[in-house]
Amino acid sequence: MDASQVRVLLLDIEGTTTPIDFVYKTLFPYASRRVESYLREHSAESAVHSLIGDLRGQHATDQSQGLQPPAWCSDTSGAEIPSASEYVRWLIARDSKCTPLKSLQGKIWQEGFDSGELHGEVYVDVPPALARWRRQGREICIYSSGSVLAQKLLFQTVKSGDLTPQITAFFDTQTGIKTAAESYRRIAATLSRKPSEFLFVSDAQKEIDAARTTGMHALLCDRETPESATTAGSSAVHTFDEILAD
Numbered sequence: 001m002d003a004s005q006v007r008v009l010l011l012d013i014e015g016t017t018t019p020i021d022f023v024y025k026t027l028f029p030y031a032s033r034r035v036e037s038y039l040r041e042h043s044a045e046s047a048v049h050s051l052i053g054d055l056r057g058q059h060a061t062d063q064s065q066g067l068q069p070p071a072w073c074s075d076t077s078g079a080e081i082p083s084a085s086e087y088v089r090w091l092i093a094r095d096s097k098c099t100p101l102k103s104l105q106g107k108i109w110q111e112g113f114d115s116g117e118l119h120g121e122v123y124v125d126v127p128p129a130l131a132r133w134r135r136q137g138r139e140i141c142i143y144s145s146g147s148v149l150a151q152k153l154l155f156q157t158v159k160s161g162d163l164t165p166q167i168t169a170f171f172d173t174q175t176g177i178k179t180a181a182e183s184y185r186r187i188a189a190t191l192s193r194k195p196s197e198f199l200f201v202s203d204a205q206k207e208i209d210a211a212r213t214t215g216m217h218a219l220l221c222d223r224e225t226p227e228s229a230t231t232a233g234s235s236a237v238h239t240f241d242e243i244l245a246d
Contacts, residue, residue, distance in 0.1 A: 001217045003244055007197040008168075009133050010187065010211075012178075013144040013151065015203035016221045022121040027150075028092050030112055031105045036085035038108050043081060048107070052084055054100035059087055097145040099173045106147035113153045120154035123223065127158070129240035130166040136244065143171040143187065143200075145178060179206045181213040188214070201243065219243065 014023050042048040062069045070090050073083040091101045112118035130140055142151050148170040155163040169191065176183030188195045195215035202208055203221045211218040222236040237243055 001199070005196060006138065006199045006217060006244065008139045008141060008191065008193055008199070009244075010141045010143055010184075010198050010200040010216070012200075012202035012204065012207065012221070013142060013146060013154070015223055016201055017122050017126050017142075018154065019121060019123065019223070026118070026121075027105070027109060030118065031108045032089045032092050034108050034111070035088045035104070036082060038104075038111070039081045039085060042107075048104075051100050051104050051107075052080070055084055055087060055104070058091075058098050058100055097173060097177065102145060102147045102150070102173060106149035106153070109150055110153055113157050118153075118157070119159065120157040122155070122158050122160075122163070123239070125240045127160045127163060129243065130163060132246060133244060134166050136246070138244070139168040139191070140166055141169045141171065141187070141191070142167060143175070143178065143183075145173055148172050148174075178202075178204070179210050181210045184211045184214045184216055188216075199244070201237070201240075 011017055014020055039048065039052070043052065056072060056074065059069055059072045070086040071083060072087060073079040088101060088104065091098065092105075109118060113120075133140055142155070144151055146154075151170045151172065152164055155167060171187055171190075175186050175190075184195065184198075184200070188198060196217070198211070198216040200208070200211040200216050200218040201221050202211075202218070203223065205220060208218040208220050220236040222238055225236075225238070
């Protein structure tokens, strides 16, 4: 990779900027606990009412694909909210990437971030890396299956301070699934950049492969394996300190 070609860092979140445990042991359980009370309090709002409808449609899709989601009862609003909540918990347990789930989770997490119950978490090497890349004149963007709202909340509330001023743009599943090459082409087009000007960093090999298909540079980020245990010839990085250092 010719480092001088890289004008945009495109970063995954889970397992790349942020520990996986924070997502699975903090964010997901919080949404599971709060989903029913949130829907009861906000179901009359048009955006939330629309999300419930989208979830109902996703439920029908899951059934048509031979999955066995919890029953959806829509006889009355009093019955629909508990069944919708149970379905959301089922989706969370399956780590579903469907857009209505991610949008609802973002809204639930917003209340937690606003109240101070939740705080964003990133690896210690992330803030100095963002500052370094911006100092080099490069743009930084985020691409995650979590909603744009959830992404912004996470980076706004880390202990080191608000990181969002360092970030040019956020992309989620509205752009497309992360294992599809077309998603990366859309991101490049949105920023009026050539794919060859991007360096995508993710912990998922299928996402790396999809990005490379478009002509993007891409690096696998392996936060779990110590660098000392890496096999010879491995192209994975273990910290952001290894990426485009001064």
